[in-house]
Amino acid sequence: MLRNKVQPKRRWLDLAPGDPVIVVAGKDKGKHGEVLRTLPDKHKIVVKGVNILKRHTKAGQSRGGVNVAQGGVVDFEAPLDYSNVMLLCPSCSKPTRTKHTVLESGARALVCRHCGEPYERVRKTEAQ
Numbered sequence: 026m027l028r029n030k031v032q033p034k035r036r037w038l039d040l041a042p043g044d045p046v047i048v049v050a051g052k053d054k055g056k057h058g059e060v061l062r063t064l065p066d067k068h069k070i071v072v073k074g075v076n077i078l079k080r081h082t083k084a085g086q087s088r089g090g091v092n093v094a095q096g097g098v099v100d101f102e103a104p105l106d107y108s109n110v111m112l113l114c115p116s117c118s119k120p121t122r123t124k125h126t127v128l129e130s131g132a133r134a135l136v137c138r139h140c141g142e143p144y145e146r147v148r149k150t151e152a153q
């Protein structure tokens with residue numbers, strides 16, 4: 026993917042852990058799963074069951090956030106680019122782009138482009 030300018034660092038991605046997403050590009054195209062982690066600085070996201078790689082490790086290594094006490098082959102979900110996934114709208118069950126809105130309560134929410142339903146998540150409180 027070419028980018029002709031460096032994108033500004035974003036404070037948060039539209040997706041958060043627990044969101045249902047569908048993969049729209051890459052080798053796991055068509056798969057869907059749940060967001061496990063987001064890596065906003067790298068513009069990447071980890072989706073459950075998607076982009077599984079095997080990592081051959083020696084004992085005691087720690088890479089990619091996976092601590093390995095024993096050596097061996099470990100299956101893990103590799104981060105994929107955030108732009109390769111789309112939110113799966115719970116209201117109309119379509120992969121959707123989202124737009125932002127501010128609810129009456131003042132909370133930020135995403136709105137499905139297809140059906141206009143606000144997508145409210147139970148945002149887990151975690152420092153990211």
Ligand SMILES: [Zn+2]
Binds near residue numbers: 114117121138
């Ligand atoms: Zn929708």
